[in-house]
Amino acid sequence: MIKKSHHTVRQSIQQRIETGEWPLGALIPGEIVLAAEYGCARTTINRALQALADAGMLIRKRKGGTRVCSMPVRLAKFAIPIVREQVEATGCQYKHQVVVNILKVPEKEIAAGLNLASGEKANYLETLHFANGKPFAFEQRWVNLKAVPTILTAPLHEISANEWLVKTVPFSSGDVVFYATNAEQRIADAIETTLGTAIFVSDRTTWFKEEFITKVKLYYQAGFQLYTQL
Amino acid sequence: MIKKSHHTVRQSIQQRIETGEWPLGALIPGEIVLAAEYGCARTTINRALQALADAGMLIRKRKGGTRVCSMPVRLAKFAIPIVREQVEATGCQYKHQVVVNILKVPEKEIAAGLNLASGEKANYLETLHFANGKPFAFEQRWVNLKAVPTILTAPLHEISANEWLVKTVPFSSGDVVFYATNAEQRIADAIETTLGTAIFVSDRTTWFKEEFITKVKLYYQAGFQLYTQL
């Protein structure tokens, strides 16, 4: 009998795994046994074990019992980058500037990726993000006018399109791709670096109930790092 | 009164948020009210709301009630990359080859980052990972001998150091940094690309209870993309 509270139990069990009391792949005692050992209700043990399973540390099967995950799939979490917050997190002052704001028909490839009818126009925006006056990232964005017609009247010089959308559009799903690319001339010009510099790019597409909302590419200043804890 | 099960409730509430019934920033009914409405116990509602809060969709405060998060911090999750799985996920055949396996004293900067005493040796490994015979990634790795002395006798030609460590060392914490860099000559040679090509790099450090275990840099083949769902 040690303590209670599912947090405490969770921590304790995690320790027992880490110290090797239950090696990788081993079966750990059932909930009822643990409940007796810790002197708490089975529900409490259940919460602790479920949390550890969520964290990828345990695998649980009915009748099969609970095992220490033998191939720990550590899940990294990170918040979707909001440029202003990234900048301000480094203690710099944020500023942004809309460079391009037009309606145009996207190229075939992009239109297809966006679920737009051929020939259909969308809102195309280019924005520069600054940290302490220096270019921090260059943003190219497509916005679906059918989904968000009000973007045309949004005060995008005051609030970045990113934040405006986040504050306006209800929750949505999406995906992100990160990759590296050599800077083309216009990208290099935008973030004031040299042609060919390795640039970290994030390419995000956002959906709301099967409907495309926005697709945004962010070209970060050379040297940018995306940090994540495991 | 609709249904029960915290999954159902969670889904229902998520829908009500998405449809705008509760706009961004709005206060949603308290747990007791919802419990009455859904015809289930407060505990069930609590679970559903906690899950949504974990997902970054709600913010909950003790007396302040539960609000729809006005600045949705969508959490992206991804599994820490295990190269073999990445390769095999694309349907390619995986192979790896240890290029360098020596003991040496790391440079000052690295030794400091690794918590090693000055002059202390560590195991340095360079490994090439192949997909269908083509270079997929180039790995540079430091391993702390004090933490994992048995690495010296591990069959690293059969199993990559990455997998061996994952299967051998108990759970641990760590951090990852992703960035882009222009390929130096020896990196370019290793992955058979040209000097200066933009390379996607992941730099991971792993700890076990304050003790450094391993630090690994992975230089991915040009064109590599890290994909994540939100």
Place this chain on the structure above:
DNA sequence: TAGTGGTCTAGACCACTCA
């Protein structure tokens, strides 16, 4: 078929925080 985790309930008390 039996054992394990998954979940629900009803009631209770506590901890935080807003007014």
Place this chain on the structure above:
DNA sequence: GAGTGGTCTAGACCACTAT
């Protein structure tokens, strides 16, 4: 001080699955 979420409990039933 009062209202909200955070958590625990004890008991119950169900669903899956290993044997």
